[in-house]
Amino acid sequence: MTESLLKVENLRTHFRTDGGLVKAVDDVSFEVQQGETFALVGESGCGKSVTALSIMGLIPNPPGEIVSGKIELDGVDLTQLSFGEMRAIRGSKIAMIFQEPMTSLNPVLTIESQLSEALKIHTDLSKKAANDRALELINMVGIADARTRLKQYPHQLSGGQRQRVMIAMAMSCTPKLLIADEATTALDVTIQAQILDLMKDVTEQSGTALLIITHNLGIVARYANRVAVMYAGKLREVGEAVDMYTEPRHPYTVGLLRSVPRLDSEKGAPLAPIAGEIPDLTNLPGGCAFSPRCRWAVDRCFAENPLLEETSPGKKVACFEHASVGLNV
Numbered sequence: 294m295t296e297s298l299l300k301v302e303n304l305r306t307h308f309r310t311d312g313g314l315v316k317a318v319d320d321v322s323f324e325v326q327q328g329e330t331f332a333l334v335g336e337s338g339c340g341k342s343v344t345a346l347s348i349m350g351l352i353p354n355p356p357g358e359i360v361s362g363k364i365e366l367d368g369v370d371l372t373q374l375s376f377g378e379m380r381a382i383r384g385s386k387i388a389m390i391f392q393e394p395m396t397s398l399n400p401v402l403t404i405e406s407q408l409s410e411a412l413k414i415h416t417d418l419s420k421k422a423a424n425d426r427a428l429e430l431i432n433m434v435g436i437a438d439a440r441t442r443l444k445q446y447p448h449q450l451s452g453g454q455r456q457r458v459m460i461a462m463a464m465s466c467t468p469k470l471l472i473a474d475e476a477t478t479a480l481d482v483t484i485q486a487q488i489l490d491l492m493k494d495v496t497e498q499s500g501t502a503l504l505i506i507t508h509n510l511g512i513v514a515r516y517a518n519r520v521a522v523m524y525a526g527k528l529r530e531v532g533e534a535v536d537m538y539t540e541p542r543h544p545y546t547v548g549l550l551r552s553v554p555r556l557d558s559e560k561g562a563p564l565a566p567i568a569g570e571i572p573d574l575t576n577l578p579g580g581c582a583f584s585p586r587c588r589w590a591v592d593r594c595f596a597e598n599p600l601l602e603e604t605s606p607g608k609k610v611a612c613f614e615h616a617s618v619g620l621n622v
């Protein structure tokens with residue numbers, strides 16, 4: 294096994310709100326290996342972005358706080374770093390791409406100035422060298438007519454092109470980890486696939502690990518080596534991507550798989566949304582948070598919270614009934 298690049302251990306990130314304490318990330322542990330593609334999947338509000346923002350050191354405090362746990366990158370615990378130290382790590386060792394690039398791009402600066410600005414902050418390139426590198430990066434992300442595009446402003450580009458620019462910016466300093474938080478959700482399906490292919494290509498070329506965050510388990514099949522499924526602030530199942538598709542062992546993973554179109558499903562197979570609602574994080578039910586929506590639930594599930602435990606090599610599941618759970622049951 295290759296060495297872990299990122300080690301998240303017992304992370305708890307909570308928010309104090311008027312409605313009560315939101316345990317957005319509640320005792321989450323996972324590792325991302327050097328160069329691997331790891332997917333974090335779950336429905337809206339389950340804590341995916343809060344996990345990503347915790348890694349980036351961007352949790353707004355107040356109302357949020359990392360209340361316990363460690364986030365190690367190359368053996369250094371990021372939760373212990375000062376604001377300045379963390380800022381140096383963002384953009385050089387870890388970069389992040391957000392869902393809507395317009396919010397991350399500056400509307401009044403040309404693409405060239407934004408790219409070279411990012412390069413100047415994190416490297417000691419001269420202006421000329423930074424501009425050359427900007428051109429190289431725009432070519433790398435497959436934007437045609439690169440020289441013209443560099444002189445343009447964000448609104449002159451399509452959504453897909455803007456997302457390509459974001460990838461170029463994120464990769465400009467060859468980070469060790471690239472986090473893509475719903476980076477393709479706003480795009481149409483064909484463009485989504487192109488952008489995911491591109492992220493996979495550029496990260497593979499530079500040995501960068503990729504953390505893909507998405508609510509669509511169907512989309513990550515082709516891209517991720519491993520997948521973690523999150524529900525109400527906790528990881529419920531972690532394993533190899535292939536295994537997750539063929540032999541899911543958590544009822545929530547089964548539900549997610551049945552609710553999205555699959556490349557390998559029979560034509561016309563009906564989709565089945567997960568019954569019930571996402572729980573209110575300020576008022577979680579006792580026991581397993583998924584139990585009110587779970588058709589496998591037994592009495593114990595309503596009283597006790599199952600821990601994420603290894604059920605076979607490389608596979609962890611948090612479910613008392615995992616042995617009887619499956620796609621065809």
Ligand SMILES: Nc1ncnc2c1ncn2[C@@H]1O[C@H](COP(=O)(O)OP(=O)(O)OP(=O)(O)O)[C@@H](O)[C@H]1O
Binds near residue numbers: 317341356
């Ligand atoms: N700044 C904040 N203040 C209060 N609560 C917050 C804040 N940011 C996130 N939360 C809460 O934390 C929980 C997890 O949110 P998060 O954004 O991580 O969800 P998500 O899994 O990324 O969902 P989505 O798929 O919709 O992006 C939610 O209940 C959300 O309301």
Ligand SMILES: [Mg+2]
Binds near residue numbers: 341342
């Ligand atoms: Mg999110």
